[in-house]
Every structure is written in C-alpha cells, then in structure tokens.
Amino acid sequence: GDSVTQMEGPVTLSEEAFLTINCTYTATGYPSLFWYVQYPGEGLQLLLKATKADDKGSNKGFEATYRKETTSFHLEKGSVQVSDSAVYFCALSEMDSSYKLIFGSGTRLLVRP
Amino acid sequence: NAGVTQTPKFQVLKTGQSMTLQCAQDMNHEYMSWYRQDPGMGLRLIHYSVGAGITDQGEVPNGYNVSRSTTEDFPLRLLSAAPSQTSVYFCASRAIAENYEQYFGPGTRLTVT
Numbered sequence: 540g541d542s543v544t545q546m547e548g549p550v551t552l553s554e555e556a557f558l559t560i561n562c563t564y565t566a567t568g569y570p571s572l573f574w575y576v577q578y579p580g581e582g583l584q585l586l587l588k589a590t591k592a593d594d595k596g597s598n599k600g601f602e603a604t605y606r607k608e609t610t611s612f613h614l615e616k617g618s619v620q621v622s623d624s625a626v627y628f629c630a631l632s633e634m635d636s637s638y639k640l641i642f643g644s645g646t647r648l649l650v651r652p
Numbered sequence: 653n654a655g656v657t658q659t660p661k662f663q664v665l666k667t668g669q670s671m672t673l674q675c676a677q678d679m680n681h682e683y684m685s686w687y688r689q690d691p692g693m694g695l696r697l698i699h700y701s702v703g704a705g706i707t708d709q710g711e712v713p714n715g716y717n718v719s720r721s722t723t724e725d726f727p728l729r730l731l732s733a734a735p736s737q738t739s740v741y742f743c744a745s746r747a748i749a750e751n752y753e754q755y756f757g758p759g760t761r762l763t764v765t
Binding site: 543575580581582583584585588628638639640641642643644645 | 656683685687692693694695696697700702710742744746748753754756757758759
C-alpha cells in the first residue's frame with residue numbers, strides 16, 4: 540500500500556540555520572502531497588501542499604517541491620527561527636480516496652537561540 | 653467559527669471501561685475522520701465519514717465504533733478500553749468540494765491503565 544517515509548529526528552539547529560527535512564513516498568498513481576506542522580500541545584495545521592509533479596508548495600518561508608522522478612517532497616527553509624520548533628509531518632492523499640491522509644512518522648525540530 | 657472541537661482534552665480509563673470521545677465542527681464539512689497518534693508512527697486513520705449516516709473503517713478500526721447522525725458531530729466510542737489504546741486522538745474535517753485542506757482538532761490524550 541501507499542506509504543510515507545520521513546527522516547528521523549530530532550533535528551536540532553541554531554537560529555538562522557538552513558533546514559531540510561527529507562520525505563519520500565510510495566504510491567500508485569499521482570498522489571497529492573502535504574506538510575503538516577504540530578506545535579506543542581496543539582493539533583496539526585496544514586503548512587503547504589502540492590497536487591502534481593513539479594509543483595512547489597510554500598508558506599511562512601517553508602518550501603517543498605513535488606519530485607515524481609525521485610518520489611520525494613523534502614521540506615526546506617532558508618533561516619529557521621525558535622518559533623519554528625515543532626513536529627513536522629509529511630503526508631499524502633491517494634488519488635482514488637482523496638479524503639484519507641497517510642502520514643509519515645513525524646520529525647521533531649528544535650531550534651536553539 | 654470554533655473550527656473542530658474535541659472533548660475531553662485528557663482522560664484516564666481502566667482496562668475494560670468504555671467511553672466516548674466527542675468531536676464537533678461548525679464549518680458544515682461533509683468529511684470527518686478520527687486518527688490516533690502514537691510515538692514514532694505518525695497518525696493512523698481509525699474511522700471516517702463522508703456525510704451523515706455514512707461511516708467506514710480506516711487503517712486501525714478494531715476496538716472503536718463511530719456514528720454520524722448529524723453533519724456537525726462525529727463521536728468515537730471505545731467499547732472496552734485496552735492499554736494498547738493509550739494514544740492521542742485527533743478528529744479532522746474537510747469540505748469535500750475544497751481542495752484538500754483538512755482541519756484538525758486539538759486532540760484528546762487517553763491513557764488506559
């Protein structure tokens with residue numbers, strides 16, 4: 540079945556460092572891809588999405604590009620802030636059941652001042 | 653709009669007890685779902701509903717029941733709690749006509765002893 544694999548955390552960075560969180564997926568067909576963020580004690584919020592190959596999703600300085608050839612959707616940010624400390628989840632929705640989300644295991648990011 | 657609300661925030665049960673986790677949304681979304689979040693495993697879909705009177709099983713439905721009598725409410729019932737059901741539970745909703753964004757509630761942390 541479809542699946543999402545994320546790099547294990549925690550990822551610890553200093554403020555203003557460059558962030559990459561790797562995400563790869565396995566899917567039949569052409570899924571839509573998402574990054575969700577979970578701040579401490581809160582539910583998940585959609586950070587960005589891409590619905591077809593070569594699409595770039597972006598929001599709040601974060602970016603991710605849907606790469607069909609490498610089945611990847613890596614999350615990047617050029618300069619992280621302490622307020623970016625959270626757990627980040629990569630997810631996909633299958634073409635034939637676009638309501639359901641399949642999540643990766645999550646990557647915790649800790650940004651130190 | 654309150655968005656997606658969940659009650660209670662925390663709950664401790666003894667093995668064999670039953671309880672209902674409440675979920676409500678005020679956005680008139682057709683699709684609602686329940687996920688559980690376990691360490692290192694991301695979120696897994698328990699049950700979902702595409703409208704009042706319609707429910708279906710997700711990836712991990714055993715030990716849980718749902719019903720959808722109104723558009724707004726989607727309660728999750730634990731029939732006989734087991735320690736393996738210790739988890740954080742998230743409810744989510746989305747409009748079927750919208751492009752993909754699911755809105756998550758703040759979660760219920762359940763401990764079964």
